[in-house]
């Protein structure tokens with residue numbers, strides 16, 4: 204047979220082999236080889252193989268993303284910590300550390316956020332929250348931190364009071380006077396939204412007035428968070444998808460009529476409205492956060508890029524409302540769940556008020572901190588047990604930083620390390636053997652309280668800690684206090700329409716209270732509305 208004929212036969216045979224079925228089989232074989240090599244590498248060769256954790260967690264991020272989507276990430280992580288100790292491997296590259304003693308080492312001054320934060324779920328332009336490199340974050344944080352300082356935020360206290368008074372009046376009219384039950388979980392977010400929009404943008408969005416989820420913003424956030432959580436946990440996939448044409452559908456934008464897109468539309472209305480006012484010379488008297496961002500200048504005297512201002516404004520809407528509402532929900536639920544705590548708290552508030560130590564109708568933040576130590580302890584204990592952002596907050600171990608040594612082991616460069624506030628706040632070495640119980644008294648010992656404050660991760664830690672903490676604490680010490688002083692709440696008997704008992708779920712990375720169904724009656728003391 205001539206060489207030409209052999210070649211032609213070979214081509215014919217080859218072409219016969221190129222069938223759809225064979226191409227499929229080849230792809231399958233490739234995927235199996237890739238999966239097997241990934242499993243072998245991460246489980247038996249990778250430097251993190253020495254750390255304990257479930258098999259699937261050590262070889263694929265899908266395990267972690269799956270548990271987040273199934274809303275059982277915390278319980279699962281907690282059980283692993285109880286089983287394995289202070290360090291657990293949650294993904295091929297992520298270690299969860301449960302011991303508070305390591306917080307300063309992991310969250311040091313120049314720590315770098317991991318790609319967990321790249322999701323694009325909050326839009327194309329990053330705010331200080333998403334920025335990963337230390338230098339970029341430090342530069343931008345310096346530009347915008349001024350208006351969040353305690354001295355500036357304490358000037359907004361009268362604005363907070365206006366919203367608290369409006370909220371109490373609405374609750375009185377709609378529920379105390381009528382005896383109608385209501386879901387406190389929703390109303391807690393309503394007041395938080397109106398406070399943050401008043402302080403942040405100079406006008407409450409109207410949640411209290413309308414008594415509803417204005418523009419569906421709360422629902423939009425709750426829908427968007429599980430997607431954000433999934434994308435954060437599967438970030439290599441997210442990064443790749445973002446580089447393809449599908450990316451534009453993945454990254455949140457105001458063109459989208461769902462999820463975070465809806466919040467962006469509102470954000471743009473606020474920013475554009477303010478820009479118009481400025482052009483018309485109307486907004487010179489404004490002192491809110493938005494105006495501070497628009498007036499801020501870089502070292503070269505340039506205004507901040509408008510897209511960046513938009514990103515920071517969106518962050519205020521996202522970070523400053525639901526989180527605070529969740530904390531209100533926690534305070535009320537934990538206090539109502541313990542009659543002895545309720546009695547002690549209400550007696551303290553009543554006697555402080557009777558002694559003239561609390562201004563009327565709404566006490567000042569400083570008065571509450573000084574004269575109601577047990578109530579303050581209740582708030583701190585509630586946030587300890589139910590932090591609003593119960594996620595691992597991962598940082599990357601980088602070259603050029605001091606070596607990170609945990610439990611005697613050097614953590615390899617490139618590893619993601621994080622602590623989940625929900626878990627760290629239950630560290631028995633700090634809080635004792637009853638760490639899982641709601642016991643506000645533990646904060647009354649001054650030495651303990653200082654230690655607990657140092658180990659608190661509810662507002663993040665160190666140079667990347669929450670900029671809105673002072674505002675949030677002001678809201679948290681005032682709003683539930685006025686609520687309890689004015690009304691006596693009682694849980695409703697659980698039914699199909701009013702399920703109970705109340706419990707938090709975690710969507711993406713945010714704790715959300717569901718079904719705090721109560722009735723309220725007016726007490727003889729409290730805010731007259």
Ligand code: HEM
Nearest residue numbers: 331332522523526527530591592661662663669670671675
């Ligand atoms: C109870 C209420 C709040 C809680 C529990 C909370 C929690 C947190 C946490 C845990 C972080 C750090 C996240 C990380 O390390 O990745 C953070 C960052 C941040 N929060 Fe809050 N937050 C609350 C309220 C607020 C409010 C009211 C505002 C705005 C007025 C705000 C603005 C911010 C900002 C701007 C950052 C980013 C800081 C940075 O990276 O430099 N937060 N918050």
